[in-house]
Amino acid sequence: MKDLYSRTNVRSEILFLFTLLFLSSCTSDNDYYQTVPVSSILEARILELYGSKDELILPSETDYSNIPSDPNNPITQAKVELGKFLFHETGLAKNPNMEIGTDMYSCASCHHAAAGFQAGTKQGIGEGGIGFGIKGEGRVKNPLYLEEDIDLQPIRTPSALNVAYQDVMLWNGQFGGTGTNAGTEDNWTIDTPKEANNFGFQGVETQVIAGLGVHRLVIDEDEIINSPYKNMFDLAFPNDAPENRYSKINASLAIAAFERTLLPNQSPFQEWLKGNENAMSEQSLNGANVFFNQGKCFTCHSGPGLNSMTFHAIGMNDLAGEEINTVVDMATAKGRGGFTQNPDDDFKFKTPQLYNLKDVKFYGHGGSFQTIKDVIEYKNNGIAENNLVPADKLSPNFTGLELTDVQINNLVSFLEIALYDNNLNRFVPDTLPTGNCFPNADSDSAADLGCD
Structure with a gap:
């Protein structure tokens, strides 16, 4: 009965708002127009x-019961x-390719x-x-390193924001032993790193397990026991x-739990969703209307993270050319297909989240x-x-939109400003228990x- 009442209320609200929209397009005998606020249209x-x-709406980063979590990692x-400390801890870099990379x-x-x-650069460097x-834009190759010893990937570094709303990770979705990767x-x-899927965790947990090995970050039991981290492990895993x-x-698991709390919930769009009618500018409101209407962005970018677990081929270029070690192999170029070996997945890449994009x-x-x-x-x-990318592999969603210059500029405002949380430093520790400099x-x- 309660569900029926809720659905009835929602339908009534929609009917009321669309009635306002209808009235705004009609004239009286006196040519009187009733203007409907852009916010109401949205x-x-x-x-x-x-x-x-x-x-x-994104939950608070401390509202653990409402943040999507792996059942095997509450x-x-x-x-x-x-996890917050370990994520930033340079002291884990104990197995570098070159000794000078230790703890760096x-x-x-x-x-x-x-x-x-x-990453603040086109190609992230560990x-x-x-x-x-x-903003990380100043990171460059250490001239003492041979190119084959540098730790970087042949693809753009995805954002760790909103990973709680992603059950598989990376552009090809290769990390995650449940859900989307079933089959x-x-x-x-x-x-190979993909072997970590056999642990049966979701994407971010699996990615961290694999990533510690890929990037030669070491968790040494004896060192932990004799470090400030021992008590933190005791509190985190008492059972x-x-x-x-x-x-x-x-x-x-601790790093993954921390990453799941990286929620840009203080952005203007989030504040507007929570009831602050003045949180977004008129231009951003208009841009949001483009996003959820003519721009058709919502068809792929949905849910609180404005991402989805869908993969699409839209023909963007690969990371190659002027960067270091970027001869992109065909498995990487094929995206999801390079992982699944299913030709229907060739050249498809995961739909990314859209918050805090303007810092790169x-x-x-x-x-x-x-x-x-x-x-x-x-x-x-x-x-x-x-x-x-063959034409027959391109997504049917990748078609001309016929947006005007005004609509494009409004949409830019929504993406750059309304989806920007300017307080991400709340997720960064002031110092590390080891006293090491970080993130490098x-x-x-x-x-x-x-910190020198």
Whole structure:
């Protein structure tokens, strides 16, 4: 009965709002027009699409019961606090390719708050990089390293924001042993990072387990027991036997729990959804209406994270050319298909989340666009830039949108301003228990970060 009442209320609200819209288009005998606020038009559209604005609201980062979690890794405050430190801890870099890389980098080297938890450069550098700059844009190759010893990936670093709303990770979705990846078990190749899917965790947990190994970050039980981290592991995993407590798996679960709390819930759009009618500018409100109407952005970017677990081929270029070690192999170029080995998935890449994009200058899985406006215009034109992608592989959603310049500029305002949480530093520790510099600890970075 309660559900029926709720649905009736939603239908009534939608009917009322659309009645206002109808009246706004009609004239009386006196040519009197009733203007409907742009905010009301947006609310009506969101109610039509989702039934409630609540469906797009991100929970508080401390509201652990409402943050999507892995059933095998429930979020607790103790795990989050431990994970926050381990995510930024340069002291885990104990197995570098070159000795000079010891204690010099961390998970946050390529996923830091200053760049919206992406890398600040077109191609993120873990080991083998030096410098930071202001938003990570100053990180460059260490001239003492051979190119084959530098730790970087042949694809843009995805943001760690809103990973709670993603059950598989990376552009090809190869990490995650449940849900979206059900049926891909034959591709969880032994002796490769994909083997971590066999632990049965969701995407972010699996990615961290694999990532600690890929990036040669070490959880050493003896070192943990003799460090300030011992007590934090004890609080985070009190039910584990001591001989199993200080492990790589538990460290990974703590980091994943922390990453799930990286929610840009203080952005203007989120404030508007929660009832602050003045949170967004008129231009951003108009841009939101484009997003949920003519721009058709909502067809792929949905839910609180404005992402989805869908994969699409839209013909963007790969990361290649002027960058280091970026001869992109065909498995990487094929995206989801390179992982699943299903030709129907070839050249498809995961729909990314859309919050806090403006702190970086590279967009798309290959970083081939310099501004958010560039990406919108690319999708508006509907013409692929990557000649490797056959026309018959392109998504049916990748068609010209016929947006006007005004609509494009409004949409840019919504994406750049209304989806921007300017307080991501709340997710960054003031200091580490070890006292190490972070997210990088090389001398150039230390100078840039003010911790030398």
